[in-house]
Amino acid sequence: MRYFTGAVLAALLSTTLASAEPAEDTLVLNEETQMVTRTAAPAHISHAVDEIMSGWLFRGIETRAMQMDDFDNPGMIFVEQAQDMWDTVEGSEGKSCASCHESMDSMAGVKATYPKWNEAAGEMRTLQMQMNDCRSNRMGAEAWKYDKGPAINMEAALASVSRGMPVNVAIDGPAQSTWELGKELYYTRTGQLELSCANCHEENYGNMIRADHLSQGQINGFPVYRLKNTKLNGSHSRFKGCIRDTRAQTYSPGSAEFVALELYVASRGNGLSVEGPSIRN
Ligand code: HEC
Numbered sequence: 001m002r003y004f005t006g007a008v009l010a011a012l013l014s015t016t017l018a019s020a021e022p023a024e025d026t027l028v029l030n031e032e033t034q035m036v037t038r039t040a041a042p043a044h045i046s047h048a049v050d051e052i053m054s055g056w057l058f059r060g061i062e063t064r065a066m067q068m069d070d071f072d073n074p075g076m077i078f079v080e081q082a083q084d085m086w087d088t089v090e091g092s093e094g095k096s097c098a099s100c101h102e103s104m105d106s107m108a109g110v111k112a113t114y115p116k117w118n119e120a121a122g123e124m125r126t127l128q129m130q131m132n133d134c135r136s137n138r139m140g141a142e143a144w145k146y147d148k149g150p151a152i153n154m155e156a157a158l159a160s161v162s163r164g165m166p167v168n169v170a171i172d173g174p175a176q177s178t179w180e181l182g183k184e185l186y187y188t189r190t191g192q193l194e195l196s197c198a199n200c201h202e203e204n205y206g207n208m209i210r211a212d213h214l215s216q217g218q219i220n221g222f223p224v225y226r227l228k229n230t231k232l233n234g235s236h237s238r239f240k241g242c243i244r245d246t247r248a249q250t251y252s253p254g255s256a257e258f259v260a261l262e263l264y265v266a267s268r269g270n271g272l273s274v275e276g277p278s279i280r281n
């Protein structure tokens, strides 16, 4: 068991159920794609953790099983909706995504590298920002709301064609300053509970918090279909929920802070397989 940060966290962590091991299980998708759900930590966090683990290993047996087969994965319905959207003409230019990008499969590998620096625009872009740039500037269509219906469905579809590929976001060069900001946010204690992401997801993963088995808070499985709200959830919305749980003011999905946090958290999962859309509680 890892050490507690303070009285508040100690009280939150259930003492009776503390320290349940992550599952000894392997994720093989559709009986063919072998997924990496645990591997050596990337160098930049190896001072803090030896191994990185997908949130999948911290879920119960039924939840894990749902993610093994696309027919059982309720997130795939939204992926299908996005596939239709991919071919739908919208906006003043009379184009669909397919007009320029051909099939969705041409996007294999892309999700694994986002958030990514866009040289021409001189900005760090999440996948949703990139899609919206295509919509606004190339299709003459309205931008999608961050983490909402069509945007999160399309992100899930783009994730689905990268499943099994290792997360591999760049953190150096032009990405470095954004990454540093994300790192700072990760280690900053917030709210009345004065807890940082690290207090829970780095120092206490494997412990029980209320009825929940704390994972490393990885985002290789995003977008995530949650059994709790029966829809796809974006990583920014998850960050927002976690910060709100510390009783702090939080940032909005799509904000510069959450873009930076997404880059940083994604980089802590470099080497894990892209799993989206995954299933969680
Ligand atoms: C008129 C042509 C055009 C249309 C239509 C278009 N895109 Fe793009 N898209 C591009 C170009 C060009 C790039 C490379 C742009 C850049 O680097 O800024 C790109 C880049 C992307 C990327 C990043 C690829 C990578 O390797 O990083 C994604 C994801 C993407 N588009 C998704 C979409 C989606 C989703 C739609 C439909 C909602 C769409 N695009 C519609 C032209 C288009």
Ligand code: HEC
Pocket: 054, 055, 056, 058, 185, 186, 195, 196, 197, 198, 199, 200, 201, 209, 212, 213, 214, 215, 216, 217, 218, 219, 221, 224, 235, 238, 239, 242, 243, 245, 246, 261, 265, 280
């Ligand atoms: C009070 C403890 C606590 C704090 C602080 C906290 N979280 Fe969480 N977080 C949880 C719990 C509990 C869950 C649900 C169980 C799990 O997946 O770990 C969760 C889930 C997550 C998940 C979903 C993981 C998955 O595989 O679906 C992500 C991502 C995440 N947190 C990121 C963060 C980030 C980033 C921060 C800091 C801004 C943060 N959390 C702060 C408790 C916390």
